[in-house]
Amino acid sequence: MAIISKDEAQAILTKVLGFSTADECEATLTGTTGGNIRTARNTVSTAGAVDNVSLAVEARFGKRSGVATCNQFDDATLRRCVQRAEEIARLAPESPEYVPMLGAQQYVSTPAFAQNTAGINPDFRAQQAGKSISYCDQKKLSSAAFLEDEAGFVAKRNKKGLEAYQQFTNLDFSVTVRTPDGLGSGYAAADYTDISKFDAGRLTQIAAGKAAASVTAKAIEPGKYTVILEPAALVANTDASLLGALMQAFDARSADEGRSFLSKKGGGNKKGEKLFDERVTIYSDPASPDIPGLAFAGDGRPRQKVTWIEKGVVKNMYSSRFWAQKQGIPDIAPPSGFIMMGGTASTEDLIKSTQKGILVTRLWYIRPVDPQTLLYTGLTRDGTFYIENGKIKHPVKNFRFNESPIIMLNNLEAIGRPQRLGGNFVPPLKIRDFTFTSLSDAV
């Protein structure tokens, strides 16, 4: 039931709209089916499967709006759901930020679904987890890993002619490998729309290599260092991250209201200003084969290729439809992921070109310290190494950092080859004067 075909979904939605007596009515049908497996101490800990489909109906009378949902699809239930949304709408206060629903839209085609990912079963998950476990068993290391996959669909339809449908798939895998003495730890993570290139064993091998290489870490003084930040130090699967935080701050309303790093002294925002190194270009593209996204946003707005930063200059910000109309600015929906343009250099190439510096595998527990300057704090984790004369010299103890991605993207030394992580496509970056403020004993 979790994946309903386009025709079936639109047939349900058409029926739903047929029950509506409201001025405006929009129905959204979503469903996912998926599973997960978790391992630790070289054995399986928990695993599960989840299946869900639900319908949401929004009804509007004038500027009054109401929403109701259901997860049964017989006529009586559908009719009741519509009636309930209409009852709520009649009782709701008028919204001062009312914007009429969208009419028919053109959406780009995006490759967000892969049949092989949708076909994953418990045996596949157990087999991949088994690869990770057996590799670490052989090497006398301890692995903790997580694999999660899902396949789903979204369908929308409203009385003004909007019609949307798309299927998607995703698989996330991450693994932390530790040495038995607890002195070494390594990490690797990847995510896929299409799992044909997924291999838990290969990723475990990378994490295991970092774990083995990170024992006997030496303490070096905190301070400002040249760093090579690997993708897991720039973006994260589920946590806050430095580049993720930067992109989240591209909301036009906060900027216009004076409470964003993109706000201008005296009023207005910094669109058009050069705030970063001229090699920094960040854009989104739902049709990207590297990180395909949904072709439409939650409110039905089409997603297109949008450049947020071009050669260091702020080019666009996203906003709600209300704010775009109020300010007379381009109506841009928030993206599903972002792409930072890079070069061809591998992380190894970046190391080779570094006289003195620190290689950072991953940054973690990243939290905002000052929204005014986008100052963030967090720690290095799972593989931090000192580089001298183009080579990794020795592992170093972990650091706490206090740094702003704005400063970081001005102190850019070199950009590597981008790779997918956490639904984004980002290169490793070499940054000078990255601020480490204290040491951590954590491994």
Next chain:
Amino acid sequence: MKRRDFVGLTGLGVGALFLPSFPGFGGTPVDAARLLESTMDAAVNKRLADAALNAAKSAGASYADVRIGRYLNQSIFTREKQVQNIANGESFGAGVRVIANGTWGFAATNNVSEAGLAKAAQTAVQIAKANAKVQKEPVKLAPQKGYGEVSWKTPIQQNAFEVPVKDKVDLLLAANAKALDGGASFVNSALFQVNEQKYFASTDGSYIDQDVHRIWPTFGVTAIDRASGKFRTREALSSPMGMGYEYMVPKAQDKIAGPAGTGLVGYKYSYDILEDAALAAQQAKGKLTATSVTPGKYDLVLDPNHLGLTIHESIGHATELDRVLGYEANYAGTSFATLDWKKQNKPYGSKVVNIIADKTQVGSLGAVGYDDEGVKTKQWDIIKDGQLVDYQKIRDQAHIVGQNESDGCCYAQSWQDVQFQRMANVSLKPNAQKLSVDDMIKGVDKGIYIAGRGSFSIDQQRYNFQFGGTVFYAIEKGKIAGQIEDVAYQANTQEFWNSCAATCDQSDYRLFGSFFDGKGQPSQVSAVSHGSATTRFNGVNVINTARKV
């Protein structure tokens, strides 16, 4: 495509994706009236639960439990003079957990029928059997007697879902007006209410019906100096509580005066949002012109509404047995407080540090009668006189530390998530001797008083942390000397707790809380409280967080 990126970038909560209008913070939107409907009939649930348990046993499970859950929430969001959204969420379904071939399996479904639950049970067994092939040691559960048919309910005085939405909106807008009248540039306020209706049954013979309530009013008051482009926000000093709407009705006996010279008020079991919003406007403006802190060593005097988060991160998480053993190594991390470390009898803190874990404390977020694997809840010691004496553990972990009883702290955020070990309320005992906040401050020569939560970050083994706060006051020669800004303290957990000099007495004791403690993969949130009285720490490293960009 990553759903959570979409969610993250729009600033909306998980579970809200693709639903029209604004989201709730979980579940799917429904109207308020539906939140009052009763659909959880214990007799029906027992029949459904038995269908799941029987199907699991028939498929080869040696143990099974089922949780049928109806999770309700209502969230109201306002800004300045308008309502942004009122979201009512409901999530209904069931999760079945089994042990087959010595291995856990779990499956969840929103098809809450005998057939739907039986199918979920069979899927769970199928998953367990698939995973048994890569399992090393069979799961071993601490023995648990069945309780038969029992029930428990949060002891609320007024169900927040029964209070008219208009009354709640009016209260939030009145708070906004107080902030705007006080000169705030912007104010956002919100009220979150949760009701978990949970029915648990297991092959041990328990059928447990529970009705759990929580509430959280909050706001952020922002002051902006357009000329300089500077902006600062002062968050509410409320706490999420395991209470009903009675928390929103201020009572004089629940107010505790903060240090002389701050105007601050601490709130125990009721909150005065109007009073706090007015003070917040004043303090937000004060933050724009406050002196930037000089970095260095300071004695810190920490308000309970701030210290709770430090307890949470540096003690609560560090003493969770699953982290200690490595089960969270790939995400939340492990802990310095390993079994070997504990054996060394090193001091976790000074002699005045006494920490208890508690799943029964009235008014707390973690209070339930039974946990999500059917264990009756209790209170127990974690740190006594500065020494680590025990961990937080559940049924499949107790044997690892030579115990034969779970602590009753197993929890799942919804029916569709598997239950696992979560933090109990972990609290610092107040001073048995009388000590007021003003008397504590009198003894501080160079210090900083911090109230409210701010930035927080700690490493994956809980050694190094950095915390900010909401409001900061300099203490000079025993007196509050005015608001300061750009404060964060960095410390090592053991050094910090060993620098703990004194706590105030019971009259100052309050609960701090969080609705959104995250752990596990897939990540789950849990609500937890941390009680303490105002506490002093000597010689802590303070950094200045101001930057120029």
